[in-house]
């Protein structure tokens with residue numbers, strides 16, 4: 001399958017930066033392929049869904065309602081914990097909405113750049129995902145601590161904490177916010193929290209927010225692992241919807257290769273769609 005895909009892409013040639021490309025069809029006719037594809041065209045529908053649809057909000061409320069129910073179950077079970085209990089949550093697209101950053105990418109016809117992302121984070125204007133603040137304030141009222149483990153860079157810790165405080169999240173301070181230093185894997189940071197707390201719940205939009213088995217995995221392996229962990233979702237793992245980006249796209253659809261051209265990515269996306 002992968003080989004077939006590569007052959008297809010190769011047959012189109014290396015089209016980096018091209019607006020139109022002349023290619024040959026099997027019948028040797030010369031055909032012009034339009035490669036003038038805005039780089040974020042494919043994400044417009046996902047941005048609209050996140051920003052406009054009541055269904056998106058309903059799903060996030062559903063996730064946090066479920067989280068509250070599970071937390072109540074844990075608290076009522078009177079389990080003996082040897083350490084204080086805590087919840088671990090991701091930040092982006094789990095509790096903060098960065099869809100205006102994606103909107104800016106469309107407006108500027110621009111792929112992800114760390115400088116544009118930094119510009120957005122520095123504004124500290126991300127709104128809370130619907131239902132998130134109420135849930136974490138509820139956890140705090142029950143004596144449960146919250147730790148934020150995010151792959152925002154440590155250099156952006158000050159702005160990140162300020163944004164979390166601005167929209168009302170509890171425990172938004174130096175000792176509860178763990179950002180990315182060297183590695184994007186979150187296991188070491190989870191283990192750090194576990195030294196002092198029993199983690200009873202994880203919240204995230206990306207499955208590597210929950211377990212190492214989802215890190216740098218193919219679509220097939222990610223889906224297999226999701227199936228085998230099916231009983232944990234909605235229980236120990238609370239998942240938020242994110243159609244905009246994530247490992248499902250970078251490691252899944254694009255197979256971990258960050259160097260595909262816009263045209264190649266468009267071809268890959270089309271190639272991987274299931275039809276009948």
Ligand SMILES: [Mg+2]
Nearest residue numbers: 090092093205
């Ligand atoms: Mg996230």
